[in-house]
Structures are given as C-alpha cells and as structure tokens.
Amino acid sequence: MLLARFKGLITRDAGADRVVPPAGFTVRLTLFTAAAMAFLTVFALALSLAAGRLASTWGEELARASTIRISAPEGQLAAQTATVLRVLEQTPGIDSARALTTDEQRALLEPWFGPDLPLESLPMPQIVEVQEAKGGYDADGLRLRLQAEAPGAVLDEHNRWRRPLVAAAGRLRLLGWVAIGLIGAATGAMVTLAAHAALAANAQVIAVLRLVGATDGYIAGAFVRRFTLRTLTGAAVGTFAGLIVLLLMPSAGDTGGILTGLRFGGLQWLWPLLVPLSAAAVAFVATELAARRVLGELA
C-alpha cells in the first residue's frame, strides 16, 4: 500500500496535486527548512568523510610509525645497523624492522634533492623502518638500549604525536554522523509539525473530499505528495548551495588537514546526492504518519 502511494508520488497525478490548496505558509516553511537542513548536512557529511579520511591516512602512517636513523663513520655503519636490527628483534612490541636499501633511500630523498644525487659520495645515514605491533613498544626503553649498543642510532617517532589526533579525527567523524542523524530527526519533526498544521488547517478540504467519496489513502497521498516534493526541492537547493560553498573552499592539496580537507574525494562526491533523497524519504514517512493521525482524529 505504501508502495502504491510511492508510485503515485512519482507518476504525476495532477488531480491529487490540485485538490490540496496551493502552497500555504507551512509548505514554504518546509521548503526553506529543508534547504537549510540539507546545507548543514552537506557540511556534516564533508566533515565526517574528511575526518574519516584523515583518521585512516594518519592511522596508516602510525602503523609504520617509527624510523631509526643510524649515522656512523663509514666503517661502523654496517655493524651498527646489524646491532640495531638485533636489538629490535629482541624488543617486545615490534612487529618487524627492515633496513632500507640504497635505492629506497634515494627515492625518499629525491623530492628534495633531485634524481641525480650522488649518494655514494655522501655520508648517508642508514634508515631502518620499524613496524610496531598493535600494542606499541616502550620507546624510552628502546632509546636507552640503542644508546648503549649503537650510539649512532636515533629513534625517530615523528608520527607518534599524531596518535591523539587520530583518536580526535575518529571522534570528529562520529560527531559528524551524529549531527547528520540529528538533522534528519529535526527534519522529520519539522515536516511532521508542518504537515500536521497543514492538514488541520485544511479540515474543510478534507471534509469535502470525504463527502465526494475520497478514501483516506487518497487524501493522505495528496498531502504526502505535496510535502515530499517540497522537501525534495528544498533539500536539492540546499545541497547544491552547500556543494558550491565546499568547492569554493581553498584547496591545500595533500598537505591539508581537517580544515582544508573539508571536501569530498573521488566517489565521495556521490554522497551528497543522497541528501535530497533521504530528506524526501524522511518527509514522505513523516507526512504519511501525520496524515494518518489527523485523518483519524477528523473522522
């Protein structure tokens, strides 16, 4: 039955559209609120997705968080590297450790010094990549041991400071989704109020329709159609405006954090399309329920 109503919604039923008096105040209010809510949803969505992206890239970096840089005179480098790898092997909380090859080191430096760097003639430190296990390791303990056994080794935990930020980003993403949920609920509440008011204000219209043999389904359908389409229109406008504003945000490329990363990436641009559709679905259900209640009361 609901499905039939939904079909009536999309196939144009001009008759049902006309029996409800033309756009009243409540309907204009619905249009405006739907637009505002959709605008806000786009930002909440962008925030959520950006925070999610940030959390996962930072999280990936965290997973291979540490490096050990070994600077030693030419002759001792290999020995100290071997010591470091042995120490790491014995350290609990370390998944794996690997000394980078010369080519890999060259690739790391290339962005800064260009491809023609004569690495062989430079005193290059050896980089050891440390993959920590899930629980992490005791960084201070490791540092002390390295100091004793391989004085040229420096533990660089450059990504560790991001750990709380990853947690914060995760929290932010959750917050974004909560905000979207609240906006959806508020939209539903608003449409319910507006539909309720419109139905009550049109008690005479409903009486006339009943007199000539209209079923509750027909009457409800006329109102549902009106409110759903208005919400869809308003939400589409709001979403479009939100996207424009997002597009106009200054871009900082890959280096951007949460502020400049407030945009959608790749297929994520499809997400906002769901905003008007979800708003319409919310309006559809809210009006249907309001109509059933009011029609029951007016019986």
Next chain:
Amino acid sequence: MIELDNVAYSYSGAALFSGLSLQLAPGSFHFLTGPSGSGKTTFLKLCYGALRATEGRVSVFDTDVADMDRDAVAFARRRIGVVHQDCQFLDHLPLAENVALPLTVTGQASVDQVDNLRELLTWVGLTAKADALPPELSGGERQRAALARALILSPDVILADEPTGNVDWEMSQRLLRLLVELNKMGKTVMIATHDLMLIRAAKSLVPARILRIAGGTLQSAGADL
C-alpha cells in the same frame, strides 16, 4: 438501499430522536420535512455514514454502517450523491473542477467525462459559471453546483439537504424536475426540505412518500399536505 432500524441519535447528551425506522427501497422518492432543528440534516448524515447511530442499526447497501471502516464509507459515498446543506467546495478550484471532483478522487477523471460534465452544468444552468471560483457564486448557484457534483458519478441514491433553500421558485421547479427525472431512471431520491410548496408541486410529478420528523419521532405525513 438504505435501511434504518429503531435508530436513536444524540449529540452529547439529550436524544435528538429515537426509535426511527425507515426503508429507502430502490427507486423510491422520499421527502423529509419537519421544523428547523428537528434533525433532518442529522438524519441524512446517518444515511450516508457521516454519523453513526447511538442506538439501533443503519445499513447502507446491505452493510451495517457500524461494521464499515472509513474506506468502506468512502466507497459507499460514491454510490450516494449527497447535496450538503451548506454546500462546501474546494474554494481554490473553479466550479467545473469542483463539480468533477468525485471523478477526480475516484480516478475516473478523463476526457470522456467532459460531455457528461457539460450536460450537467447545462441542466443546473451554470455553464456560464464553469470557470468561476466557488466564493464568487451566489447561494443558489452553489446549491445547483452541489447538486451537479452529487450527480456526476451517477449514484444509485441521491440525498439532498434543502437543495432549493436559496434558489428562486422557477429554479427550484427545474431542480425538482431534474430529481424526478433521475428517479424515473431508477435512482432512489430523498429530499430534506421545509419547503411545503415544493412538496406540493412534486405531488403531481411523482408518487413521493412524505415523512415528517418532529418531537424526536418520524411520521408519515402524506394526507395533511
């Protein structure tokens, strides 16, 4: 068609009437008369399911109204043309669309019905007003439009509440003849009116049964008119 069996009705409190029994046989023609406030409108509302009897049984097309849900009442209404006393319309739609409203809500609005609509409007003398909005019409025009609307689905039963209350004598004769003609085509007709002149005029046209509701009871009132 419509049957009332020992029916009582009261609007919160004192009974308006009680012990009413009546059968509207197919093809019959009834007048319902009585002083203002005696319950004629209430009686008609019981007959089309707008009100439910406080006591007794009302059945419409062989179904007890008490057993009907709102959809069932809606479907029964499509077979009962009702001319409401206060002739309510959808004020934002032109008269022609209001008259065609029963077709719209039952999904029968189509071009084939245009001739039907035009003929009806001609009958009630409203062709010139087809595009007017209901608030722009006079009381009599509204009544004629309400009658046209009640007839457009070609109902089996026509219940008219004071259909000639606001029209001049000539027009009331014309509407009466329209109702008599419909009755001759087999439709069951009941007219609530306090207009005794109209009832007298009808006597020469149709063998009508005249009922009088007064003091909470229903009596046959053929002889004294």
